[in-house]
Amino acid sequence: MFRPLSLFIGLRYSRAKHKNRFVSFISIASILGISLGVMVLIVGLSAMNGFEKALRDQLLSVIPHGELEVVSGSFNDLDKSLLSVLAHPQVVGATPYINLSGLLQKDSKMKALQLRAIQPKSENSVTNIEQYIEQGSWKLFTGGERQIILGKKVAHDLGLAVGDSLKLLLPEPSENNRLKAPKVIPLTLVGLFEMGGQVDRTLGFMHIEDAQNILGLKAANAIAFKVDKVLDAQQISRDVGYNLKEYMYIKSWITSQGYLYQDIQMVKSLMYVILLLVVAVACFNIVSTLVMAVNEKRGDIAILKTMGASRWTLRFIFIVQGAFNGLIGSLIGALAGSYVALNLTAIIKSFEQLIGHKILSGDIYFIDFLPSELNMDEVIIIACTAFVMSVLATLYPAWRASKIQPAQELGYSH
Known part of the structure; x- marks a missing residue:
């Protein structure tokens, strides 16, 4: 009985207009921040996957994988x-x-x-x-x-x-x-x-x-x-x-061209860390939104407590409210990131024609276009990670909401 009540009230709070416009602004900012972080992470990793595929399919098609040379x-x-x-x-x-x-x-x-x-x-x-x-x-x-x-x-x-x-x-x-x-x-x-x-x-x-x-x-x-x-x-x-x-020299493509693969892996790792931190910062906006929402709804919380709502019921209300923002942001970011990643090569070519300059030079790199390969497993992992981080961000405000004393809020005395 209590969990559906928490879900109902939490979703209602998510859709309701806040008395304080600043709270509404921070709420929208948190959704946009999560969306942007998820989208950029998906696009960046897709570009790195594209480089990795181009390395395998093009460069390694003309470079032997292994070589044995007599001294x-x-x-x-x-x-x-x-x-x-x-x-x-x-x-x-x-x-x-x-x-x-x-x-x-x-x-x-x-x-x-x-x-x-x-x-x-x-x-x-x-x-x-x-x-x-x-x-x-x-x-x-x-x-x-x-x-x-x-x-x-x-x-x-x-x-x-x-x-x-x-x-x-x-x-x-x-x-x-x-x-x-x-x-x-x-x-x-x-x-x-x-x-x-x-x-x-x-x-x-x-x-x-x-x-x-x-x-x-x-x-x-x-x-x-x-x-x-x-x-x-x-x-x-x-x-x-x-x-x-x-007696011979033993070599592989990793000896001569491995730096390209290592660079790709290093950039992917850095991108994971940096952009997940961007998502984390956006999730902190959820904390701010919910803390102010709790202060705004103190009277409502006190009334629910006097009607018999348990601490976990109150906590789930604000967890649902924050998770809703995280879910919307993650879904928007995943959809936008997937669309951009699937069309990244065409988008960059159009941008090159607009500015009249090549971003990647074929004289330096082994390709003269920006490749992209969307990995749906990575999209799911990124979206789920952003959603989990947004849920974790709700725990402190939800805990604060459960600590409100009805007597103090409603003006009763012992």
């Missing part, structure tokens, strides 16, 4: 080593490759670059770089022809077009620390790729047979592989590397 020389038995790598249950694909670092030269222009000498047949089992090749493809790669595929930005910097010739300058090993002239390798540009970010400016591809001839290697000196769980790539790389006998 000196090449693999003694490459085929056996490849089978050993592929035997690991969490390895999806593997391919041999050779790393070269040198200078590309076209007339008087030069560019430092890391070249990745690949085996075209098996490269697609590890990376999806071929889908970003705008001119040419792996099919144009034939061993012995000394061909190269470059990022469009590198080709633009050097003034190159598909079919042009260029030179690769490689350092020559020297004895007694004496300087030697670099080895000059003539190459032909057969393709251009554009993925976005720094990869376009730092990476190029050539055929593995050409690299073996240039460096005088019997086989590849490195193996790249793809794993089924990218976040476990570091541990999987170690497990795979320890099964091989060669």
Whole structure:
């Protein structure tokens, strides 16, 4: 009997106009504060989720998840080593490759670059770089022809077009620390790729047979592989590397690109803390609203007490009143945040067109748009957390309401 009474009176107090307009203002401010905090938290986390998805789907599609590189020389038995790598249950694909670092030269222009000498047949089992090749493809790669595929930005910097010739300058090993002239390798540009970010400016591809001839290697000196769980790539790389006998460097994408993922996780954590504090501040407005509402309703509370209302009945009245504000604020924030998160990319593109400036530069980041991925589990958690915080904010004013003495309020004396 008492709980429905508490619910009825609490909802009536929530909808009723306050005698003091300042109380009404603070009540509305508390709802708007909770809504804004919930909305911004949902939008911010959706943007971070979008970056995380773009990292997995785009950057990690062209960067091997794990790499094993022999310290000196090449693999003694490459085929056996490849089978050993592929035997690991969490390895999806593997391919041999050779790393070269040198200078590309076209007339008087030069560019430092890391070249990745690949085996075209098996490269697609590890990376999806071929889908970003705008001119040419792996099919144009034939061993012995000394061909190269470059990022469009590198080709633009050097003034190159598909079919042009260029030179690769490689350092020559020297004895007694004496300087030697670099080895000059003539190459032909057969393709251009554009993925976005720094990869376009730092990476190029050539055929593995050409690299073996240039460096005088019997086989590849490195193996790249793809794993089924990218976040476990570091541990999987170690497990795979320890099964091989060669003395080698063990690397994963976390070694070279992990800072991006760590930055995303750090920003998400900070966003949780900061924006939940914003919601907490909004919930404190509920405390102020209810304290003033209790002072305003002291006579009503005294009458209810004389009619037999228990302390918990009175407490539930004001808990319901405060929880109502928290519920409305959480729902409005969740709906508004979900709508903005689902349309965030389009909203930011419209804003970029309005100001005539790109917020994200494709030259710096691996994407040139603001991604967004709404996670409904996070929306529910955020909305529920805000609601629980608003309910907790009602406990002190509700406790104060239950302490009011009817005799003092109604003018009776003992």
